[in-house]
Amino acid sequence: MSRAVVFLLLYLIAPLVRAEKLQVALYDTDYPPYHFADSGHKGLVDELLIRFAEKYNHDIQYILVPEVRSQHxxxxGKVDVRLESEQWYRGNKQYYWSDSIAVVEDILVMPSGCHIPAIDELGGYVLMARFGYTYPEFEALFASGKLHREDFYSEIDMLSALVDMQQNQRVAVIAKNTLQWYASKNNAFKKFTVSDYSVGKAAMQLQFTYNEKGKRMSEQFNEFMKNLKSSGEFAKIESNYQ
Incomplete structure (x- = not known):
């Protein structure tokens, strides 16, 4: 076979094996144990995306932005996918959704020694929340003015504020796994009072654009997750982030 023919074949084959670009919008702040903005660390979602890209020959380009910005x-159409839960999404647009990556359970947290009342007794309190997040259990209380909302850009900001807080009229809502991760790194975070009830539970998913590429990518990711789980590999990966 002549050299010219070899070059021609390579020229024709190259586009077929070229990695397809996948633009992913993730938080620009840490959300342990699922995602870390620092490229030197990775969370569960980060690792799954890396493995997914390797398996299907995708070139992932990350765009780290605040929650609200990622939805915009x-x-x-400036990114292909972001993190979200179909259960907690409050818009009216159509998307393709991945199967569940993890189940996120929200709880309430207050300074040590405080009593956390029932949800219907939180009138007059301030709920420390993550900017851009929707909290179905509290939206009616926000709308009525019975419960005030104070937004923070990360869970670590909320927890740090609670450590220094003397008054007991503020209560933070945070994912249980996130609190456990931070408490494992900082003894000060082990002293909080934690609610004995959940204030929300939903599947963490990937939210893909509603177009042909989004459909194809979501189907690939769901196949990828199904294979990981059936082989037992997902359980091994997940155990590294608990």
Whole structure:
């Protein structure tokens, strides 16, 4: 076979094996144990995306932005996918959704020694929440003005504020796994009072654009997750982030 023919074949084959670009919008702050903004660390979602890209030959390009901004970018078609829960999404647009990556359970947290009342007794309190997040259990209380909302850009900001807080009229809502991760790194975070009830539970998913690429990518990711789980590999990966 001549050299010219070899070059021609390589030229024709190259586009077929070229990695397809996948633009992913993730938080620009840490959300342990699922995601870390620092490229030197990775969370569960980060590792799954890396493995997914390797298996299907995708070139992942990360865009780290605040929660609200990531939704705007997805709707504008400037990214292909972001993190979200279909159960907690409050818009009216159509998307392709991945199967569950993890179940996120929200709890309430207050300074040590405080009593956490029932949800219907939180009138007059301030709920420390993550900016851009929706909290179905509290939206009616926000709307009525019975419960005030104070937004933070990360869970670590909320927890740090609670450590220094003397008054007991503020209560933070945070994912149980996230609190456990931070408490394992900082003894000060082990002293909080934690609610004995959940204030929300939903599947963490990938939210893909509603187009042909989004459909194809979501189907690939669901196949990828199904294979990981059936082989037992997902359980091994997940155990590294608990």
């Amino acid at each position: 970018l997805l709707d504008a």
